[in-house]
Amino acid sequence: MVLFSLVGQGLSIKPLIEWLGVTKKEKGYKAYEELxxxxxRFENAITEINKAKKNLLITEMVTRELVDEYEQTLESLHKDMELLFQEHPELKEKxxxxLQKYALYAQHExxxxxxKEDIxxxxxxxxxxxxxxxxxxELEEEQ
Structure with missing residues (x-):
């Protein structure tokens, strides 16, 4: 009986939560996450290419082409993000x-x-x- 209770509740809780709409995300959120x-990915790749260039003594000529390609892709992604923000302003607000929270944490540090330095x-x-x-x-209450 206990096993049935645990399994039954365990398997039914996720569909119930989804049906109630508790975990529903804003429209456009999946596209936002993908962008x-x-x-x-591309920003990290550029950073790693620059590290490899320095650490492995790879020439500028070799790295420039790939970095340029990634930078163009990033530019395109930023434009896509701007379009998404126009369609879904709530994502931009989020x-x-x-960013405001991140800045406040930095201020706290x-x-x-x-x-610590007795200043x-x-x-x-x-x-x-x-x-x-x-x-x-205040920021938490606004959400």
């Missing part, structure tokens, strides 16, 4: 919110470094951390 994944006092650090935390909470 993002491709852009990261990306802007992600900067305050930690200043505190600012604990009082000022706490005050700044509170401002940053409040802004993060």
């Amino acid at each position: 993002l994944a491709r852009a990261h 990306q802007q919110t992600t 900067a305050i930690n470094r200043l505190l 600012i006092s604990n009082e000022v650090a706490e005050q700044e951390h509170e401002l940053i935390t409040n802004k993060l909470v």
Whole structure:
């Protein structure tokens, strides 16, 4: 009976959640993820080519053609992303919110470094951390 209960509930929970629409993503989100994944692939490839060029003493002439091809592909992907944002402005807003959070985390780390290096006092650090935390909470509430 216990086994039936576990298996029955385990197999039925995913279809139930999908039917309720709890995990439903915005329109265009899959296309957004695909463009993002491709852009990261090509940017990472360019970075690695430049590292290999330096570490393996590969000439500029050899690497330039491939890097140019990847940069053209990236440019095309960025244009596609802009078109997608025009069709689905909520995706652009989501990306802007992600960037704002990332910047706030960086600010938090900067305050930690200043505190660790005794450049600012604990009082000022706490005050700044509170401002940053409040802004993060505002961003979460807006979503």
